[in-house]
Amino acid sequence: MKPLIAAAALAMIAAPALAEDAAKGEKLFNKCKACHSIVSDSGETIVKGGRTGPNLFGVVGRQAGTYPDFRYGKDLIAAGEAGLVWDEEALQEYLKDPRKFLQHHLEDKKAKSNMSFKLPKGAEDIYAYLATFSAAPAEDAAGDEGADEEKASE
Ligand code: HEC
Numbered sequence: 001m002k003p004l005i006a007a008a009a010l011a012m013i014a015a016p017a018l019a020e021d022a023a024k025g026e027k028l029f030n031k032c033k034a035c036h037s038i039v040s041d042s043g044e045t046i047v048k049g050g051r052t053g054p055n056l057f058g059v060v061g062r063q064a065g066t067y068p069d070f071r072y073g074k075d076l077i078a079a080g081e082a083g084l085v086w087d088e089e090a091l092q093e094y095l096k097d098p099r100k101f102l103q104h105h106l107e108d109k110k111a112k113s114n115m116s117f118k119l120p121k122g123a124e125d126i127y128a129y130l131a132t133f134s135a136a137p138a139e140d141a142a143g144d145e146g147a148d149e150e151k152a153s154e
Helices: 003-014 022-031 074-081 088-096 098-106 123-131
Strands: 045-047
Touching: 022 123, 074 098, 088 098, 088 123
Parallel strands: none
Antiparallel strands: none
């Protein structure tokens, strides 16, 4: 059913020093689901979570602050409009300290994040996990296609 997890479990025994580990990321995601869910484009719930934060399905390769109908803070929107796309580096820095990340990224000491959560460790695993739900590999997101919203989920 979930070959990824089985493989990763084996890998943990065999090679504990893997830098990125989607299975670990999946566990770590427990910290995120108070505020985030993962719901596929076709409406399948992969992780049931809170609604304080946007759906993270496909977030890797997505322009920051663009999940439809989510009310982002203005600084995250500004960062997205200025070209911020969630690739590996950006996502990991963001998770460590969202506010600092935005301040740095926007060169604005007053920038704020609506995400009041920091992940000091394991961002690379979370990235590996989230990347499994993304069509576009992080590297060079081939532009946002402005995904049509088919379903009206409220
Ligand atoms: C306390 C609630 C909360 C928790 C816990 C939380 N987040 Fe968030 N997250 C938010 C909110 C709110 C936003 C929107 C931020 C904004 O608008 O400035 C957000 C935004 C994001 C974004 C940007 C999404 C986009 O569409 O641009 C990512 C990526 C993200 N969170 C990942 C995570 C991950 C991974 C975790 C767990 C390690 C996590 N978050 C934990 C509330 C949370």
